[in-house]
Amino acid sequence: MPENGIYLTLEDIARNACIDEDVHSCPTKVITLENTLNGVIMPLREMKRIAAFARQHRIALHCDGARLWEASAAGAGSLVEFCSLCDTVSLCFSKGLGAPIGSILVGSSEIINRARWIRKSIGGGLRQAGVVAAPARVAVDETFGKGPNGEGGLLQDSHIVAKMIEDLWARFGGKVLYPVQTNMCWLDLKAAGCSTARFVELGQDAGLKLMGNRLVAHYQIAQNQDDVLQRLEQVFRRLWEEKAGQDTEEAIENSLYRNET
Ligand SMILES: Cc1ncc(COP(=O)(O)O)c(C=O)c1O
Numbered sequence: 001m002p003e004n005g006i007y008l009t010l011e012d013i014a015r016n017a018c019i020d021e022d023v024h025s026c027p028t029k030v031i032t033l034e035n036t037l038n039g040v041i042m043p044l045r046e047m048k049r050i051a052a053f054a055r056q057h058r059i060a061l062h063c064d065g066a067r068l069w070e071a072s073a074a075g076a077g078s079l080v081e082f083c084s085l086c087d088t089v090s091l092c093f094s095k096g097l098g099a100p101i102g103s104i105l106v107g108s109s110e111i112i113n114r115a116r117w118i119r120k121s122i123g124g125g126l127r128q129a130g131v132v133a134a135p136a137r138v139a140v141d142e143t144f145g146k147g148p149n150g151e152g153g154l155l156q157d158s159h160i161v162a163k164m165i166e167d168l169w170a171r172f173g174g175k176v177l178y179p180v181q182t183n184m185c186w187l188d189l190k191a192a193g194c195s196t197a198r199f200v201e202l203g204q205d206a207g208l209k210l211m212g213n214r215l216v217a218h219y220q221i222a223q224n225q226d227d228v229l230q231r232l233e234q235v236f237r238r239l240w241e242e243k244a245g246q247d248t249e250e251a252i253e254n255s256l257y258r259n260e261t
Contacts, residue, residue: 006179007042008033010049019057028057034064035082036071038177039162039184039216044077051085061085066092066103070182073150074159080148087111096155096183096218097139102132143219157222158183164225165215168233172240177213187213193243202238206231 002008017028031054035042047063054061063086072079083089088107093099105115119125126132145153165185166176177186189199196212203210208231221228 006040007037007046008050009046010053013050014053017057017059019059028059030060030062032062032064033086034066036067036182038186039067039070039180039182040178041071041074041076041181044081047082047085060087062087063089065089067095067182069144069150070096070155070159072148073144073153073155074182075149078148088115093136093139096158096216097143098219099132099135099139102136102139104136154219154222155183158217158219161217161222161225161228162215164229165217165232168229169236172236174236174240183217185215185217187215189213192239193246194239198242199235199239202235205238206234208232208235210235 002012013031017031018025019028021027031050033042033047033050035047051061053059063082065082068079068082068089068091071077071082083106086107088105088111090103090105093102093104105112107115143154145151145155147153150156159182162180162183162185166180169176169185169187173192175188175191177188178184187199189196194202199213200210208228215232
């Protein structure tokens with residue numbers, strides 16, 4: 001866990017990196033970051049500090065940027081700014097971007113040529129790649145948008161919906177586990193006295209397929225936000241009514257117990 005409880009910092013990494021020249025130790029050769037992680041942005045300034053440290057110690061820097069698009073669309077820095085700090089970055093065309101399949105690896109032509117060889121050697125080559133590339137193009141140009149900050153795209157709408165979900169949850173007294181900075185809202189179900197199984201059931205009753213406490217807003221959810229938010233409100237209302245019932249029962253039990261002693 002990062003010390004600040006939100007995102008990894010240079011201090012977290014430096015504490016765990018092995019950069020001495022002792023022949024008995026195992027020197028750190030690569031640092032791998034994930035941005036966004038749990039929907040939370042690792043700020044550009046922090047990535048710059050980590051990249052400088054990596055360069056200084058000749059450590060390769062990779063970023064799992066499956067959801068890096070979300071950070072850029074949220075205004076945290078352009079794709080170019082984030083990617084230029086790293087030796088390699090992988091980004092997904094699926095997830096919030098909506099393509100059915102596909103990821104891309106970004107790096108120098110030397111690294112990409114080597115990666116192509118490795119991919120082929122482990123059976124990962126795809127000759128008829130057009131069926132994957134076509135939806136990926138739509139995902140980038142239309143969902144993310146044509147600019148490096150997602151200008152003209154659809155992701156920001158999903159971020160607004162994630163915030164609306166947080167606000168709705170907060171109105172009932174709910175707390176979230178991570179700050180809502182992009183398209184994810186992590187409900188603290190435990191503090192709300194609700195099991196995942198019960199939450200899923202309440203979702204089913206309201207016509208929502210929920211999988212757990214991580215609610216991810218897709219751009220198509222943003223396009224149907226009135227309907228989705230109404231159903232979620234129904235789920236949250238029932239959940240908090242049940243919690244109030246549990247709290248009352250507990251209070252009665254406690255007072256009976258006190259009366260007996
Ligand atoms: C953070 C993260 N990185 C990488 C991946 C892998 O993506 P792909 O299977 O498209 O390479 C996923 C997929 O779920 C992911 O969530």
